Amino acid sequence: MPGTLDYQENGEWPSHITEIRKTRYPIEAYTKGLDAKETQWFGGSAKIRYVYVGFIARRTKDGKHSELHFRIYQPSGQIYKTDALRKILDFSDDYGLGLLEVMGQTGGLIISMDPEKADEAIDVLRSLGTDVGDTGDTFRDFASCVGPALCEYAQYDTLAARDHYMTYEPIYNNLSNQMFPFKVKLKFSGCPMDCSRAAHRADFGFIGMWKGAPDVDENLLKSKIRKEGIKIQNLVQGCPSGAITQDGNSDGIRIDPEKCQKSMNCIRYAFPAIKPGKEKKIALLAGGNIKGRFGPKMAKPVTILDDYKDAEDFIMKIINIWEEDAPHKDRIGDTLVKLGFSKTIDSVKDTLPVEPEGTPSGQKRIINSAVLTDAERERYSVWAKKIMNEYGE
Amino acid sequence: MSTNLAERMKKRLPVPYTDSLPDEIKRNLGRWVDRKFHSNGIIEHISESGEHVFTIKVGGTPNARFSSDTLRKFAGIEDKYGIKALRFTRSGNIEFIADNLENSMMIKSEVEKMGYRTGGWRNSLWSISSCTAYLSCTTAVVDSPSITKVLYDNFGKYFEDEESLPAKLRINVSGCPTACGGLTSDIVVVGHYGDAPSFDPQKIGLCLPRKAEALKVAVPEVVMVCPVKCITAFGKEDGSVGINIDRGKCIACGRCKDVCDYITFDSKKTGISILVGGKSSNTGMGPNLARVLIPWIPANPPNYGELVSVLRKIIDMWKKDGAAGERFADYVRRIGLKSLQETLEIPVTKWNNSDFSESQFGIRQFAQR
Numbered sequence: 001m002p003g004t005l006d007y008q009e010n011g012e013w014p015s016h017i018t019e020i021r022k023t024r025y026p027i028e029a030y031t032k033g034l035d036a037k038e039t040q041w042f043g044g045s046a047k048i049r050y051v052y053v054g055f056i057a058r059r060t061k062d063g064k065h066s067e068l069h070f071r072i073y074q075p076s077g078q079i080y081k082t083d084a085l086r087k088i089l090d091f092s093d094d095y096g097l098g099l100l101e102v103m104g105q106t107g108g109l110i111i112s113m114d115p116e117k118a119d120e121a122i123d124v125l126r127s128l129g130t131d132v133g134d135t136g137d138t139f140r141d142f143a144s145c146v147g148p149a150l151c152e153y154a155q156y157d158t159l160a161a162r163d164h165y166m167t168y169e170p171i172y173n174n175l176s177n178q179m180f181p182f183k184v185k186l187k188f189s190g191c192p193m194d195c196s197r198a199a200h201r202a203d204f205g206f207i208g209m210w211k212g213a214p215d216v217d218e219n220l221l222k223s224k225i226r227k228e229g230i231k232i233q234n235l236v237q238g239c240p241s242g243a244i245t246q247d248g249n250s251d252g253i254r255i256d257p258e259k260c261q262k263s264m265n266c267i268r269y270a271f272p273a274i275k276p277g278k279e280k281k282i283a284l285l286a287g288g289n290i291k292g293r294f295g296p297k298m299a300k301p302v303t304i305l306d307d308y309k310d311a312e313d314f315i316m317k318i319i320n321i322w323e324e325d326a327p328h329k330d331r332i333g334d335t336l337v338k339l340g341f342s343k344t345i346d347s348v349k350d351t352l353p354v355e356p357e358g359t360p361s362g363q364k365r366i367i368n369s370a371v372l373t374d375a376e377r378e379r380y381s382v383w384a385k386k387i388m389n390e391y392g393e
Numbered sequence: 394m395s396t397n398l399a400e401r402m403k404k405r406l407p408v409p410y411t412d413s414l415p416d417e418i419k420r421n422l423g424r425w426v427d428r429k430f431h432s433n434g435i436i437e438h439i440s441e442s443g444e445h446v447f448t449i450k451v452g453g454t455p456n457a458r459f460s461s462d463t464l465r466k467f468a469g470i471e472d473k474y475g476i477k478a479l480r481f482t483r484s485g486n487i488e489f490i491a492d493n494l495e496n497s498m499m500i501k502s503e504v505e506k507m508g509y510r511t512g513g514w515r516n517s518l519w520s521i522s523s524c525t526a527y528l529s530c531t532t533a534v535v536d537s538p539s540i541t542k543v544l545y546d547n548f549g550k551y552f553e554d555e556e557s558l559p560a561k562l563r564i565n566v567s568g569c570p571t572a573c574g575g576l577t578s579d580i581v582v583v584g585h586y587g588d589a590p591s592f593d594p595q596k597i598g599l600c601l602p603r604k605a606e607a608l609k610v611a612v613p614e615v616v617m618v619c620p621v622k623c624i625t626a627f628g629k630e631d632g633s634v635g636i637n638i639d640r641g642k643c644i645a646c647g648r649c650k651d652v653c654d655y656i657t658f659d660s661k662k663t664g665i666s667i668l669v670g671g672k673s674s675n676t677g678m679g680p681n682l683a684r685v686l687i688p689w690i691p692a693n694p695p696n697y698g699e700l701v702s703v704l705r706k707i708i709d710m711w712k713k714d715g716a717a718g719e720r721f722a723d724y725v726r727r728i729g730l731k732s733l734q735e736t737l738e739i740p741v742t743k744w745n746n747s748d749f750s751e752s753q754f755g756i757r758q759f760a761q762r
Contacts, residue, residue: 003695004536004539004694004695005422005668007696008539008542008695009696010542011452011542011545011546012546012549013455013510013542013544013545013546013549014452014453014454014508014509014510015451015454015455015542016454016455016456016458016528016538017460018454019454019458019463020458020460020461020528022460022463023460023461024464030527033527033536033683034539034694035659036528037535037663037694038400038534038660039526039527039531039532039533039536039568040527040532041527041529041530041531042531042654043531046572047556049398049401050395050398050399050400050401050402051401056529058529062726065531069607070527071708072408074481075406075407075408075410075412075413076408076410077410077414077477077482078480078481078482078483078594079410079413079414079415079417079418079478079490080407080413080478080479080480080481081413081414081477082468082472082477082478082479083477085411085464085479086465086469088464088470089464089468090461092461098460098461098462099458099459099460099461100459100460100464100483101457101458101485101525102457102459102462102464102481102487103453103457103481103482103483103484103485104457104525105524105525105573105574105575107483109481110530116668123401124436125403126401129405129407129412130405130406130407130435131404131405131482133404141752143483145483146480148422148423148425149410149414149418149422149440149444150418150425150438150448150480150490150631151425152425152426152427152428152438157423159410160410162410163406163408163409163410164589166406166408167406167408171405172406175402175404177546182458182632192674192675192677192755192756193674193675193676194533194673194674194680194755195483195673196483196543197463197483197575197672197673199579199673199680199754199755199756200575200576200577200673200680200754201575201577207755207756209756217463223404225414227651234676238696238718239473240676240677244565249546260761261675261756261757262675262681262756263675263676263677263679264674264675264676265677265718267677268676269400271427271428271546272426272427274416283756285755285756285757285758288577290571290572290575291571291572293620294620295620296572296576296682298680298681298682298754298755299737299754299755300758301756301758301759302458304759325616327616328617329618338623340722347478348518349421357759357760358758358759358760359758359760360758361752361753361754361755362750362752363682363752364747364750365568366576366668366682366683366684366685366747367644367646367685368570368572368581368583368585368666368668368685369570369583369585369587369644369646369666369688370585370645370666370685370688370689370742370744370745371587371588371589371640371643371644371645372587372688372742373586374664376689376740377587377662377664377689377741379740380664380687380688380689380690380691380740381691383687383690383738383739383740384690384699384702384703387699387702387703387706387737388448388698388699390706391701391702391705391706
């Protein structure tokens with residue numbers, strides 16, 4: 001059996017090892033980790049003058065290697081003109097190791113740096129029109145879906161919304177301060193497909209939606225039925241809310257606005273004959289997170305807005321309550337659980353232009369790890385071996 | 394460079410976003426009225442202006458790690474055939490952008506020559522998203538990029554081939570229970586310790602106050618971070634401080650180890666849990682977090698045979714029994730976790746006996762209007 005590193009470099013899919021080998025990243029540290037079956041990295045330290053947020057320093061347990069990486073703000077939508085991208089790549093070669101992680105889990109662009117040049121690199125990066133950010137107990141890189149730049153479904157300008165909140169003064173002024181109990185994330189999705197995961201991985205999530213039923217262009221739908229094989233039966237059966245019925249024996253449909261849950265099934269099937277409704281709205285949710293005291297959480301409903309700007313005061317007020325209450329490493333969602341979600345939202349409802357609405361769903365704690373006895377481990381092991389034998393792996 | 398270093402406190406942000414857009418997109422912003430799918434990850438966006446823009450989705454490497462060299466080659470291909478702009482997707486894939494189908498096909502052919510694949514649209518595998526693990530993380534238990542590579546090697550054909558699955562499929566891989574890879578995907582793979590921690594009774598003192606007296610005024614962080622309160626600190630007779638860990642309560646989340654290097658886990662007991670039924674979109678049964686199908690299988694590099702076989706098994710089941718257009722997550726929620734476990738004869742313990750509730754999340758928490 002070849003070593004893990006060699007094995008990882010072969011195979012059909014493009015390998016991260018092949019990429020890393022082209023760079024100055026200390027691959028020995030990774031190899032050692034793979035051989036030892038444990039990470040070799042400990043927290044390290046780095047000092048960059050007047051920069052407190054946006055970089056992460058590591059050192060290996062054997063003291064042989066250190067690593068520093070920058071988390072860099074991406075433009076909303078993560079679209080780069082190639083000339084701008086080349087400047088970032090030159091930056092990565094001149095001041096870093098020539099290795100990038102194009103989409104970190106935070107949404108930032110991650111570049112492995114040369115620690116010796118990090119201080120100087122900050123100014124160069126700033127001259128390229130971006131900066132390091134989104135680490136530690138502060139506002140992280142906000143995320144938006146691609147929205148109006150490349151999507152037909154966007155109900156509002158998610159990219160402008162992200163820009164707006166990044167530059168909104170009370171938020172902008174805090175981007176360099178790690179003064180919160182933990183991180184804060186905002187995410188903006190243009191439609192119920194929620195490509196930015198606003199319903200889960202954001203302390204404050206915005207999801208574009210509409211009032212009532214989707215918008216049906218009857219003539220276009222008839223033409224699609226005739227020419228493209230769209231079937232009324234599929235629309236009716238495909239609707240998870242059971243909101244669609246055939247209109248008599250005609251080629252028309254009725255969508256019950258009371259039942260429609262904005263599942264997007266009919267829209268995706270028959271677009272653009274069926275489109276999101278004309279009365280555009282933005283759902284505001286709060287308290288979602290993956291990393292928090294009470295485990296991963298889905299966000300809960302706050303209210304439905306006409307304008308993304310309408311949540312500014314609400315967000316800052318909730319952050320105030322959280323700062324007062326929360327011990328270190330509790331997320332906003334943890335605080336809302338402790339204080340009572342609906343009660344807390346109700347207590348700040350004067351920050352919103354409309355009444356809170358919606359009923360938060362309960363959610364059982366998700367534990368994705370386990371403490372097993374040796375006997376239990378053996379049972380699972382035997383089971384897995386059985387499946388393996390079935391496939392002859 | 395900057396004369397006043399304190400200026401660095403004011404972050405320079407890449408705003409407005411319109412500065413980053415190529416003209417073809419900027420002038421059609423918010424004006425897209427129709428879309429068409431072409432083979433293998435090529436999607437055409439049609440503007441009310443009559444202009445067309447094509448995106449070509451290219452699968453990323455595990456943990457989206459790219460050398461500047463490869464990205465520069467991508468930029469070269471894009472400059473030759475596209476509209477000189479690339480997009481990084483949320484799952485670490487890369488979209489090339491062109492203004493006609495012929496050039497889109499050229500881009501596809503050029504990136505394939507480099508060994509990359511295009512696809513990941515409609516009824517196929519959209520992404521296997523991985524956290525960073527042994528590449529730079531301090532809390533990783535297993536190496537998620539290696540696992541991701543192995544999964545892509547085995548299931549990459551579902552990314553490339555159109556209409557190869559009943560519906561879209563996403564897989565997330567995380568190296569530890571913090572699950573930075575995410576829980577809102579159809580299949581979730583999480584590395585974990587599989588056992589309660591122990592500690593070096595001498596060195597643990599370095600994570601505790603030196604004197605028992607101090608416990609009266611503050612709770613040590615290693616105690617405080619435990620989400621199930623299974624760690625307690627106590628004063629010893631000599632006035633120093635010790636801890637107890639209640640194995641019966643512990644969930645092996647590893648948060649104590651995050652804050653104290655002298656908490657140790659037995660590496661022989663580490664493994665992988667497999668969760669199913671998560672997704673973020675409001676389609677089908679709506680968004681939800683994945684639930685534990687099986688709490689532990691061995692993590693055996695380099696080929697992770699157990700994991701690959703189990704995923705092959707459940708994907709095959711879905712291919713056979715899933716309705717057309719039904720995502721894996723919706724399939725699992727329809728038949729129920731319990732039923733899936735019975736069919737597969739998976740041993741059930743308290744760690745994997747929590748089925749999906751009827752609860753609806755996302756915008757479904759608002760009354761229909």
